[in-house]
């Protein structure tokens with residue numbers, strides 16, 4: 001139905017496809033897509049709901065103010081004068097008031113009951129000439145009321161509706177002054193007038209609530225619009241050449257030649273890097289955190305372009321290959337998984353939207369994801385991504401592995417693909433991963449070096465350069481950098497008591513988005 | 514697809530067919546099933562695609578949530594078996610059917626629904642409508658903030674007034 005929103009989204013998605021990951025990561029978001037969806041919705045609903053709402057609520061406010069002036073101009077002037085003061089006070093004292101919210105309510109109840117007692121018993125008060133006494137009583141209670149406001153001790157943090165409390169304060173003031181006016185018998189002020197005056201005042205709560213909320217909404221909306229324009233207008237960094245080619249009869253050879261890369265100018269991350277991975281082989285990449293392992297993985301997936309040098313697939317430069325060919329042939333299971341806003345099933349068949357449900361379930365099973373998916377109330381139709389069901393890092397990784405199984409790419413990049421899983425799940429999934437690796441060129445980055453035993457070759461990286469290369473056995477024999485890393489890890493594992501895994505706790509707590 | 518033979522059974526999909534799976538009503542009223550010669554006196558049925566395909570891909574588990582098999586299509590079973598399966602599913606997926614929408618009011622991101630379920634009136638609140646109001650074919654499924662489900666079985670069949678009220682919230 002909402003074609004506007006559809007247009008906005010299509011525009012954004014088109015624009016997003018032109019952009020590199022560099023853009024996304026510089027906007028520090030793994031969930032840009034989610035936000036875009038929300039931004040587009042935000043803008044749309046603001047126009048559909050917000051604008052008409054503002055008009056009706058403003059009309060209410062004006063109408064009510066007119067009524068109030070007609071009833072009692074003096075009191076209304078006071079309200080008009082006090083309203084901004086109260087709002088400003090509340091705005092700056094929000095925290096304070098939030099804490100006081102509960103106590104103020106209690107005192108408010110007391111004050112109003114006293115005032116209404118007073119109004120109801122007005123004849124008696126007058127008859128017994130007790131005005132001054134009542135006046136004192138009221139001052140006392142409203143004094144307590146003020147104390148309640150100022151006392152910071154109360155920690156109850158309820159949601160603080162600014163407008164409601166503002167109106168509440170105004171009501172108390174009006175009740176106080178109004179009842180005194182009534183008690184003193186001022187002209188044009190009767191019990192009935194005061195009561196209906198209060199009713200009108202209360203009628204302002206909703207519009208003010210709405211307006212306060214809408215102004216907040218508007219600022220979010222302006223933000224959204226800005227982000228949307230940023231994306232639509234951003235120049236593409238990674239572009240597809242006009243004459244880009246298909247990958248025909250693709251084998252899966254990767255060749256990296258004299259590669260230099262930097263995220264920011266003058267801070268080289270990868271330096272003069274050379275590496276060859278033959279089709280069908282598995283290469284393990286090893287190195288300390290920050291060595292540049294993920295960067296190399298991302299470069300091979302052409303999430304970034306090299307600064308110098310080249311990466312070739314079967315002899316063809318990445319920059320000469322069509323985007324859809326890359327997307328089909330390179331599968332990346334990365335450290336930080338990003339799920340799209342949509343159902344789990346959609347996420348799994350993302351690379352192949354026409355995959356059957358049989359395939360989706362089979363892939364989820366192979367990735368050890370099926371069981372946890374079936375425990376969710378909506379199973380495969382559970383919404384994930386921002387605003388959706390929260391999943392733990394390990395669960396996201398399993399969905400991502402299922403996604404890659406369906407994608408069936410020639411080149412598989414596993415960047416610490418099981419890092420967020422508990423040991424048991426990891427063990428279960430190893431079989432699927434081994435199955436996944438056969439017949440593909442695999443690039444595996446793993447923290448636990450023992451998991452790289454079956455790699456055909458290992459590359460050790462330090463500060464963006466290749467420092468060692470060879471088979472597991474060769475590198476152990478060599479007693480170089482790899483041997484040292486291996487020793488350190490074994491020691492640590494022994495110290496922690498046979499192969500316990502620091503990651504085992506990681507699977508349980510859902511990540512905050 | 515690459516699910517080679519080294520994949521253990523627990524990671525494979527096991528579909529059940531009328532020939533290797535028979536449902537029966539257990540004395541206590543639970544649904545039992547004999548699957549590949551093994552009797553399970555209490556099984557639980559769960560839909561893999563509750564909205565899109567409520568009659569396909571039904572996972573059968575025991576009470577410990579261990580999967581015993583998956584029904585690919587309920588229609589493959591005999592009438593009598595289908596009735597047992599549907600009976601169990603309707604217990605698990607209890608869902609009042611909305612026949613009329615009286616009003617939808619929006620305040621602070623919450624949507625307050627007043628609807629009619631048959632002859633009785635019902636009110637509930639929905640948040641995040643883009644996620645909690647879903648349409649599949651003629652069905653519209655609504656999940657309220659407490660996780661309760663409501664369904665409109667035929668969006669075209671409810672009155673034009675009702676339709677107009679809900680239309681803006683369906684994508």
Ligand SMILES: Nc1ncnc2c1ncn2[C@@H]1O[C@H](COP(=O)(O)OP(=O)(O)O)[C@@H](O)[C@H]1O
Pocket residue numbers: 025026263264269287288289290291292293294295296
């Ligand atoms: N998007 C980015 N922008 C700027 N610097 C980055 C970015 N991503 C990674 N880096 C830097 O590049 C270096 C290598 O990072 P990375 O390839 O993630 O290492 P590894 O995967 O080996 O731990 C680190 O110093 C890191 O801080």
Ligand SMILES: [Mg+2]
Pocket residue numbers: 293294295335415
């Ligand atoms: Mg990394």
